Amino acid sequence: MRLNDKVALVTGAGSGIGRAICELFAAEGARVVCADISGAQVDVAAAIGKAAYPVHADVTQSRDVAAMVAAAQERYGRLDILVNNAGITGAIDAPLHEQDEDAFDLVVNVNLRSVFLGMKHAIPAMLRTGGGAIVNTASASGLVGWKGLSCYSASKAAVIQLTKSAALDYAKDRIRINAICPGTTWTGMVPWSEGLREPPEGTAVLPNIPMERWGLDREIASAAVYLVSDEASYVTGIAMPVDGGYVAA
Numbered sequence: 438m439r440l441n442d443k444v445a446l447v448t449g450a451g452s453g454i455g456r457a458i459c460e461l462f463a464a465e466g467a468r469v470v471c472a473d474i475s476g477a478q479v480d481v482a483a484a485i486g487k488a489a490y491p492v493h494a495d496v497t498q499s500r501d502v503a504a505m506v507a508a509a510q511e512r513y514g515r516l517d518i519l520v521n522n523a524g525i526t527g528a529i530d531a532p533l534h535e536q537d538e539d540a541f542d543l544v545v546n547v548n549l550r551s552v553f554l555g556m557k558h559a560i561p562a563m564l565r566t567g568g569g570a571i572v573n574t575a576s577a578s579g580l581v582g583w584k585g586l587s588c589y590s591a592s593k594a595a596v597i598q599l600t601k602s603a604a605l606d607y608a609k610d611r612i613r614i615n616a617i618c619p620g621t622t623w624t625g626m627v628p629w630s631e632g633l634r635e636p637p638e639g640t641a642v643l644p645n646i647p648m649e650r651w652g653l654d655r656e657i658a659s660a661a662v663y664l665v666s667d668e669a670s671y672v673t674g675i676a677m678p679v680d681g682g683y684v685a686a
């Protein structure tokens with residue numbers, strides 16, 4: 438049990454990577470507040486059982502983010518772990534001049550502003566209890582350019598810099614802050630995944646993935662467990678690719 442007695446808050450908990458993180462954190466002994474805008478966090482928390490508590494939150498709204506942090510403290514008395522994971526792609530396969538201004542604002546708000554707000558509201562709680570661990574879900578596309586996905590990629594690159602700089606701010610306060618950079622992962626973000634947790638046999642793989650397969654939600658969750666656990670006690674400010682070798686190629 439690598440997260441025994443830890444209290445965690447996970448956003449985007451209703452689907453995909455966030456759901457898998459909630460499940461694995463609970464299996465490792467944590468109590469988990471599952472936050473999402475969709476309503477699906479209720480089913481995710483119910484399936485996990487007593488160790489999970491669902492909260493409705495729009496991570497672009499400071500009031501909602503403050504409330505989800507408060508909910509973790511009220512329910513479980515403290516907050517040790519935050520995973521800023523909620524995200525959207527916005528327009529896919531659209532060259533930059535076809536990207537809509539409102540869509541740009543939405544992608545930046547959901548993917549980047551949310552991470553700022555999450556850390557801003559959670560860090561005071563962690564400082565009060567002597568430390569904590571934060572993981573921000575960035576993307577392999579924050580490390581390398583991605584054709585047709587410029588706004589999303591830019592928001593994720595900014596998440597990586599927010600992570601690194603914040604890690605320096607709190608390195609001496611026992612708050613570790615790291616990012617995970619998933620590659621192509623089979624989740625609700627894949628429009629044709631239709632609720633399946635794994636791709637059916639024979640599903641096409643995107644080109645240039647050295648492992649020639651999709652990543653699975655639980656493979657990203659495993660990296661999150663490592664980064665928030667004491668096993669990573671000397672790790673802060675990194676952006677860890679979990680991508681089947683994509684950014685190494």
Ligand SMILES: NC(=O)c1ccc[n+]([C@@H]2O[C@H](COP(=O)([O-])OP(=O)(O)OC[C@H]3O[C@@H](n4cnc5c(N)ncnc54)[C@H](O)[C@@H]3O)[C@@H](O)[C@H]2O)c1
Nearest residue numbers: 449452453454474475495496523524576621622624625626
């Ligand atoms: N799936 C991939 O290939 C991939 C690759 C790289 C990075 N990521 C990142 O992983 C993270 C999780 O995505 P996923 O793949 O599990 O997708 P997903 O669509 O399965 O899950 C995303 C979740 O975020 C929630 N969400 C969206 N907007 C929100 C808001 N304003 N407030 C609260 N919750 C909100 C959704 O309701 C959903 O439950 C995202 O940040 C995404 O950018 C995914």
